[in-house]
Amino acid sequence: MTIPFHRAAPATLALGLLLAGCGAGGGDAPRPTSAGAAATTGWSGRGEVGEAIALLNKGDPVAARARLMGLLRQQPNDSVAASLVRQIDANPETLLGTESFAYVTRATDTMSSLAGRFLGNPMLFYALARYNGLAAPGTLSAGRTLRIPGREKREAARPEKPAVAVRAPAIVPRAPEARPVPSPAARANPAQAATLRAAGLEQMNRGAIDRAVALLTRASQADPGNALIRRDLTRAIRIQRTVHGRS
Known part of the structure; x- marks a missing residue:
């Protein structure tokens, strides 16, 4: 499935994936405290996006949107922040489509891991959560049935082995058993x-x-x-x- 979001630069996307993984556990990402830290990440907005992701995982899209909009005023071309704002504002079915299939979550699943697995982008975790009516993606638990956008990919059926003809054993007719002639006393x-x-x-x-x-x-x-x-x-x-x- 192709989702109409702008691609981030490799360093930006890598950092976004890291923050999505942290957000799945509900923790806040650390804010860079120096120019050296920002230079190491290659992205000065890491802390703002990380905090926004943590807020989304906790179910606070209003505060998350405020942080993202503040970042976009400083960096209008930040594709990750813009993508998260669209996931907050837009109808999730408009973003992901109406066709879907059922999936039962496992203990190791998070919204970001499922978005990466089925949608090809872990940063679509919030759109996937809203698609399923889940306000706080970080509260996802095992055994929940989710709607996954698109069609389920099934493994190709294995060709059946040709049936082997089995011959039935020849039936040898039995000779009729000789019945004893009853004695006069028996008759x-x-x-x-x-x-x-x-x-x-x-x-x-x-x-x-x-x-x-x-x-x-x-x-x-x-x-x-x-x-x-x-x-x-x-x-x-x-x-x-x-x-x-x-x-």
């Missing part, structure tokens, strides 16, 4: 045999010997091990032969 139905025996004896008493033999034969098949049924069947067959022999 016996004593209840049915008793019913057929009673009916056969009744027919034999009535003189219907052929019907009696048929019923007793079925009774013997229903209960092959029943000795009484075999005896009755043998007697009925003997009577049947006698009757048919006479006829």
Whole structure:
């Protein structure tokens, strides 16, 4: 994202980044006390900007703006001071845009580090704080969800490995299991045999010997091990032969 702010000279920008880091912790930057100190930094307004950043981090934009405007009256071309004044005065969405994505802060995050990471300029920390409704950037804590201007950059998806065809093992049909043939005793139905025996004896008493033999034969098949049924069947067959022999 390109933010329409003037670039500072390298020495000025380096000092501005240093002050932004100090401001994230809420401390005041030291004011140069001699011409030698100003010459070392290459920027005579270091103390004013540092104090303004500390005030912004504490949530006092009025006092910070007053210091910055005093500096700009002496040094109208100071781009860092002018940028901070614009961040105080302008609508943050006008500066940073309306499109954004969510980001959850970590313990090591500060507004200046996030501005440097996502906006390319740590000195945009105050605009980013106002963008999220945070009056005092120095109070940023871990676990807070922020709006970060722009679109989230995601890592390119890794190509999926081609699927390897797995052949299913051949299914060998099983031979049907041989079922044991039930023995005559296992097939016996004593209840049915008793019913057929009673009916056969009744027919034999009535003189219907052929019907009696048929019923007793079925009774013997229903209960092959029943000795009484075999005896009755043998007697009925003997009577049947006698009757048919006479006829």
